[in-house]
Every structure is written in C-alpha cells, then in structure tokens.
Amino acid sequence: MTEILRIEGLQKRFGGLVATDNVSLDVHTGEIHALIGPNGAGKSTLINQLCGELRQDAGMIHLAGRDISHMAAPDRVDLGLGRTFQMTCLLEDFTVRENVGLAVQARDGGNFRVFDRIMGRASVWEETDHLLQGSLLSERPDDIVADLSHGEKKQLELIMALATQPRLLLLDEPMAGLGHVESQQMIETLKALRGELSILLVEHDMDAVFALADRISVLVYGQIIMTGTADQVRGDPRVREAYLGTEDA
Numbered sequence: 001m002t003e004i005l006r007i008e009g010l011q012k013r014f015g016g017l018v019a020t021d022n023v024s025l026d027v028h029t030g031e032i033h034a035l036i037g038p039n040g041a042g043k044s045t046l047i048n049q050l051c052g053e054l055r056q057d058a059g060m061i062h063l064a065g066r067d068i069s070h071m072a073a074p075d076r077v078d079l080g081l082g083r084t085f086q087m088t089c090l091l092e093d094f095t096v097r098e099n100v101g102l103a104v105q106a107r108d109g110g111n112f113r114v115f116d117r118i119m120g121r122a123s124v125w126e127e128t129d130h131l132l133q134g135s136l137l138s139e140r141p142d143d144i145v146a147d148l149s150h151g152e153k154k155q156l157e158l159i160m161a162l163a164t165q166p167r168l169l170l171l172d173e174p175m176a177g178l179g180h181v182e183s184q185q186m187i188e189t190l191k192a193l194r195g196e197l198s199i200l201l202v203e204h205d206m207d208a209v210f211a212l213a214d215r216i217s218v219l220v221y222g223q224i225i226m227t228g229t230a231d232q233v234r235g236d237p238r239v240r241e242a243y244l245g246t247e248d249a
C-alpha cells in the first residue's frame with residue numbers, strides 16, 4: 001500500500017489555542033479519505049497547512065515521498081497537490097469553457113488574467129473540451145457562469161481543480177449549500193474519480209462521507225481520535241460522544 005500523503009505530528013497554534021494538535025495521518029494512493037469532526041475541530045486549519053497557506057508550528061508533510069513541509073503553496077500545486085478553486089475565483093461574466101480554459105492555462109504556467117493569449121492555443125482548448133466532456137456541464141460550455149446554479153458552480157470548481165492534474169485533491173466541503181439532487185450528482189461525480197487520483201475530503205454531510213470514503217479520520221479538538229472504515233467510525237463510542245448534541249451526527 002503506497003501513500004500519496006503522510007502527515008506527522010502537525011501542529012498549529014493560534015495564541016493559546018491549539019487548532020491542530022500533533023496530527024498524524026496518511027492518505028493511500030487512489031483512496032478517498034474523509035476528514036470529519038465537529039465545528040471548530042481544526043479541519044480547515046489542517047487543509048490550509050497542507051496547501052501551504054498556513055505555516056505549521058511543528059510537524060512534517062510528505063507528498064508522494066517528498067518533504068513539502070516548508071514549500072511555498074504554488075510549488076505544492078506543481079508537485080500535484082490540488083484544491084478546488086473557491087467560487088469567488090470563478091469569472092462570473094465569462095463562459096464555463098473560458099473558465100476551464102484559464103485553469104488549464106494557469107497550470108501550464110500561463111497568466112490567469114491575460115486571456116487573449118489562450119484564444120489561439122489549440123492544445124488548451126482541446127484539454128478544456130476533454131475535461132468538460134463527460135462532466136455535468138458538457139452540454140453547457142458556452143453558458144455564462146453567472147447563470148449557473150449553485151450546484152453547477154460547485155461542479156465547475158471541481159472541473160477547474162482537475163485541470164491542475166492533481167495527484168491528491170483536497171476538497172473542503174464540496175456538498176456545502178447543495179440540495180438533495182445536487183448532492184447526489186456531486187457524490188456520483190466524485191465516485192467516478194475514485195482510483196484516478198487520491199482525495200482528502202473534508203465534509204459535514206455524513207451521507208456523502210459514508211457513500212464515498214474508503215477510510216475516515218475523525219478530528220476532535222485538533223486531535224485525530226480514530227481512523228477507520230465507515231462501519232468502524234459509525235460504531236465507535238468516541239465518535240458518537242464527540243458529536244453528541246451537535247446536528248452533524
């Protein structure tokens with residue numbers, strides 16, 4: 001079993017608060033690994049440390065065997081660490097295809113802003129169309145992003161993240177704000193990615209977590225209290241206790 005990601009003893013303090021406390025975790029190559037935990041457990045802090053947006057106070061992060069603990073965020077992306085573009089990054093007045101084209105170009109070191117440069121580059125459009133084919137937006141390449149529903153924008157974020165060709169994709173609450181039908185669509189989209197790349201999924205929607213995750217790690221007050229299969233997590237009294245009294249269980 002090879003690991004795409006190995007985290008050892010990761011720690012982040014905000015003043016007196018220990019947001020991630022000696023976190024150790026590994027993600028196997030090809031697996032969907034969910035990270036769950038109550039509000040304020042430290043999930044976003046951990047994701048931000050993995051991306052390089054927050055510097056850890058202690059601990060190590062290895063991606064595909066490379067120590068990336070002190071690497072700048074863009075270098076981590078070049079090594080295959082992907083994250084969904086947040087909705088605020090979508091260019092609302094441009095088409096779906098143009099947004100994906102810009103993400104493809106950005107990966108190749110192009111400028112995300114200068115757009116006329118990509119108009120003539122056939123390879124960018126070929127890859128863009130390939131990414132869109134088979135996606136839920138395949139019939140809507142020329143739609144203006146502002147006209148998409150919330151769920152469609154989440155799908156677009158995901159396609160744009162895939163344009164960076166990640167080996168490990170970090171997904172921070174992909175189901176947030178989605179209705180039932182859109183959630184089911186996102187679950188199917190993510191299921192189809194299983195095996196193609198590795199995914200670390202932070203998600204509050206437990207139906208989605210149980211439907212998708214090969215393994216689940218549970219973070220409580222900055223500490224991983226267990227890692228196991230869906231059945232192991234469901235049956236663990238420590239997990240029930242952690243969620244007791246919250247709406248998330």
Ligand SMILES: Nc1ncnc2c1ncn2[C@@H]1O[C@H](COP(=O)(O)OP(=O)(O)OP(=O)(O)O)[C@@H](O)[C@H]1O
Pocket residue numbers: 014017019037038039040041042043044045046
């Ligand atoms: N920049 C910051 N400065 C100070 N405290 C912070 C900062 N970011 C997060 N925290 C605190 O660290 C703890 C962990 O927060 P974090 O956002 O990582 O939790 P989370 O598990 O992602 O929560 P949620 O599920 O609600 O998004 C919380 O107590 C939060 O208030």
